[in-house]
Amino acid sequence: MLNRGLDKLELLRIVDAVANEKSIDKELIISSMESAIERAALTKFGNDNKIKAIIDKETGEISIKKIIEVVETVENSSSEITVDQAKKIYKNQEYKIGDQITENLPQIDFGRIAAQSAKQVISSRVREAEKTRQYNDFIDKQGQILSGIIKRLEYGNVIVDLGKSEAVIKKDELIPREILKTGDRVKAYCYEVRKELKGHQIFLSRAHPQFLSRLFFQEVPEIYEGIIEIKSVARDPGSRAKICVFSKDNSIDPVGACVGMRGSRVQTIVNELNGEKIDIIKWTEDLPSLISESLSPAEIQKVLIHQDNKRIEVILTEENLSKAIGRRGQNVRLASKLTNYEIDILTDKEDSDRRQSEFKEKSENLIRNLEVDETLGQLLVSEGFQTTEDISQSKPEDISKIEGIDEETAKELIERSKESLVKEQEEIIKKLKELGLEESLMNLKGLTQGMLVILGQKNIKKLSDFADLSSDELIGGYDEIKGKKIRFSGYLEEFSLTKDEADQLIMAARDIVYK
Numbered sequence: 001m002l003n004r005g006l007d008k009l010e011l012l013r014i015v016d017a018v019a020n021e022k023s024i025d026k027e028l029i030i031s032s033m034e035s036a037i038e039r040a041a042l043t044k045f046g047n048d049n050k051i052k053a054i055i056d057k058e059t060g061e062i063s064i065k066k067i068i069e070v071v072e073t074v075e076n077s078s079s080e081i082t083v084d085q086a087k088k089i090y091k092n093q094e095y096k097i098g099d100q101i102t103e104n105l106p107q108i109d110f111g112r113i114a115a116q117s118a119k120q121v122i123s124s125r126v127r128e129a130e131k132t133r134q135y136n137d138f139i140d141k142q143g144q145i146l147s148g149i150i151k152r153l154e155y156g157n158v159i160v161d162l163g164k165s166e167a168v169i170k171k172d173e174l175i176p177r178e179i180l181k182t183g184d185r186v187k188a189y190c191y192e193v194r195k196e197l198k199g200h201q202i203f204l205s206r207a208h209p210q211f212l213s214r215l216f217f218q219e220v221p222e223i224y225e226g227i228i229e230i231k232s233v234a235r236d237p238g239s240r241a242k243i244c245v246f247s248k249d250n251s252i253d254p255v256g257a258c259v260g261m262r263g264s265r266v267q268t269i270v271n272e273l274n275g276e277k278i279d280i281i282k283w284t285e286d287l288p289s290l291i292s293e294s295l296s297p298a299e300i301q302k303v304l305i306h307q308d309n310k311r312i313e314v315i316l317t318e319e320n321l322s323k324a325i326g327r328r329g330q331n332v333r334l335a336s337k338l339t340n341y342e343i344d345i346l347t348d349k350e351d352s353d354r355r356q357s358e359f360k361e362k363s364e365n366l367i368r369n370l371e372v373d374e375t376l377g378q379l380l381v382s383e384g385f386q387t388t389e390d391i392s393q394s395k396p397e398d399i400s401k402i403e404g405i406d407e408e409t410a411k412e413l414i415e416r417s418k419e420s421l422v423k424e425q426e427e428i429i430k431k432l433k434e435l436g437l438e439e440s441l442m443n444l445k446g447l448t449q450g451m452l453v454i455l456g457q458k459n460i461k462k463l464s465d466f467a468d469l470s471s472d473e474l475i476g477g478y479d480e481i482k483g484k485k486i487r488f489s490g491y492l493e494e495f496s497l498t499k500d501e502a503d504q505l506i507m508a509a510r511d512i513v514y515k
Contacts, residue, residue: 026057030055030057033055034053034054034055035053037053037055037062037064038051038052038053038064041053041064041105045066045105046078048076048078048079049066049078049079050066050067050068050069050078050079051064051065051066051067051105052064052065052067052102053065062107063104064104064105064106064107065102065103065104065105066079066102066103066104066105067079067100067101067102068080068081068086068100068101068102068103069081069098069099069100069101070082070083070086070095070096070097070098070099070100070101071097072097081101083095083096083097086099086101131200135193135195135200137164137165138162138165138190138193138200138202139193141190141193142190142191142192142193143189143190143191143210143214144189144190144214145187145188145189145190145211145214145215145218146160146162146167146187146188146189146190146202146204147162147185147186147187148160148161148162148163148167148185148186149161149183149184149185149186150180150181150182150183150184150185150186151166151182152182153180153182155171156171157169157170157171158174158180158186160186160188160204162202165200165202166202167188167190167202167203167204168201168202168203168204169186169188169203169204169205169206170203170205172207173188173203173204173205173206173207173208174206174207175206175207175237175238175273175274175276176237176238176239177238177274178206178238178274186206187206187272188204188205188206188211189204189205189206189208189210189211189214190202190203190204191203191204191205191208191210206237206273207235207237207238208235209233209234209235209241210233211273212233212235212241212243212269212273212276212278213230213233213243215269215272215273216230216243216258216269217230219260219265219268219269220257220258220260220265222247222252222254222257223245223258227247227249227252228245228246228247228252228254228257228258229245229246229247229248230243230244230245231244231245231246231283232244232283232337232338232339232340233338234334234335234336234337234338235276235334236330236333236334237273237276238273238274238275238276239276239277239330240276240277240278240279240330240331240334241273241276241277241278241279241334242278242279242281242294242334242335242337242338243258243278243279243280243281244281244282244283244290244294244338245258245280245281245282245283246282246283246284254282254283255280255281255282258280259280266278266280279296279334281293281294281296281338287303287305287312287339287341288300288303288305290339291303291312291314291335291339291341291343294334294335294338294339295314295323295324295331295332295335295343297323298316298320298321298323298324298331299316299317299320300314300315300316300320300324301315301316301317301348302314302315302351303315305341306496308496308498309342309475309496309497309498309499310340310341310342310498310499311341311342311343311344312339312341312342312343312344313343313344313345313346313351314343314344314345314346315346315347315348315351316345316346316347316348317347317348318347318348318349321345321347324345325345329478332345342499344487359378359381359382362381362386362387363377363378363380363381364377365387365388366380366381366385366387366388366391369388369416369417369420369424370388370391370413370416370417370420371416372413376405379402379404379405380399380402380413383402385399388417388420388421388424389417389421391413391414391417392414392417392418392421394414396410396411396414397410398410399413399414425449428449428450428453429449431453431456432449432452432453432456435453435456435457435461436456436461437452437455437456437461438461438462438463440462440463440512441455441460441461441462441463441465441466441509444463444466444505444508444509444512445508446501446504446505446508447505448495450495451492451495454491454492455491455492458491460491463509463512463513464513466505466506466509467506467509467510467512467513467514469491469506470506471499471502471503471506472488472490473490473491474490474491474492474493474497474502474505474506475490475492475493475497475498475499475502476488476489476490476493477490490502
């Protein structure tokens with residue numbers, strides 16, 4: 001790029017050409033050229049010198065200057081000078097330590113080696129600037145849909161030509177069973193732009209939930225204008241999706257707007273997603289109604305909400321069970337993702353049997369712990385005193401309000417409940433010693449003695465054992481068996497831990513074990 005006898009105006013023309021071709025600031029190219037000239041000048045005049053090259057942006061004139069610093073003690077005679085020497089040589093009595101003196105150096109002819117070195121410096125700077133420019137161009141497009149031509153297929157991944165750059169759709173970010181060929185135009189959601197040493201990487205997805213969201217954003221003007229809001233999206237890519245929409249304007253039907261005239265809007269999106277079925281649901285703050293809509297076409301009888309652990313129980317008839325669960329558990333799984341609640345589905349018979357079982361179990365616990373007869377135990381549970389702790393924390397007048405229980409009996413029940421709790425505490429301490437739990441596990445903040453007993457019985461006796469668990473193993477979760485979503489119990493399920501609380505306990509253990 002820099003050769004012997006290079007015309008000054010030609011130099012500026014080269015700067016303009018490179019800047020336009022690479023879309024790079026001219027200032028950066030000129031700076032790169034100046035660095036290249038400085039490197040060549042150091043080769044000619046000696047590497048111990050400090051040299052500054054300046055290219056005039058108007059004329060292309062190159063000036064090369066030697067920088068000499070005024071110091072107290074000279075360590076490098078090529079680039080340093082004392083105050084006395086400076087005053088004597090340059091006839092200036094104003095010099096002081098820290099001043100810089102510049103000397104004009106003669107113009108140099110670039111030999112083959114120097115010219116090659118200069119070219120390498122400029123090329124390197126230009127490449128780096130080009131990478132930075134491309135990264136800045138695409139980082140703003142993260143979270144948008146990009147369109148390009150499929151350039152090639154590599155090990156199941158799709159490489160897409162975006163014009164000024166390439167992007168990749170990884171195998172697991174493609175819609176299952178979709179056939180894409182080289183030369184096809186493809187749309188995908190840009191979920192990450194990553195800056196790396198060799199340049200930037202752009203990652204696209206056709207399976208991402210936000211791909212569906214952005215398609216609606218493009219296809220439905222009311223969403224683009226902010227009249228309709230997308231509240232949440234859940235997808236089983238290529239098969240089925242659910243999208244929850246809402247409008248503050250009561251005169252607008254958000255579902256109808258998304259569907260379009262004769263389904264035209266939603267059908268365009270379905271075609272783009274390779275036939276993926278889309279359920280459009282109207283969002284409401286009434287959670288039971290939202291859950292019922294999310295599990296459509298099943299008809300729901302009752303919804304029980306447990307806010308403490310983000311869990312919902314749905315009660316329905318036997319004939320609606322398969323509709324709610326869906327093929328291979330798909331319907332309830334998508335509804336769970338859409339609402340951000342774990343959904344347990346029970347038939348009305350299962351719900352009735354469970355409530356009877358719970359009532360019986362609670363009654364038997366009170367009968368055993370308080371040494372009362374069956375009638376009194378069942379009466380206490382039916383009146384809301386369901387555990388020994390409930391009674392121990394009550395006042396005599398609270399219990400004596402129950403018909404058939406006087407104040408003396410109430411006091412006796414409270415006293416017995418407190419004695420039972422003390423006895424239970426002693427038994428727990430004894431049990432923990434027998435189980436041989438590791439002290440570090442027993443000291444983990446957040447685990448109660450009751451939890452520790454159950455963990456010990458499950459042979460989880462070391463902190464490292466606990467750290468290897470997942471939150472589902474603590475609070476319960478779901479498995480798919482023969483296409484049905486089957487719930488399994490967690491070790492600490494009876495303590496009503498939330499998923500966040502279970503995660504925090506496990507992470508606290510891991511921080512100690514793996515620190």
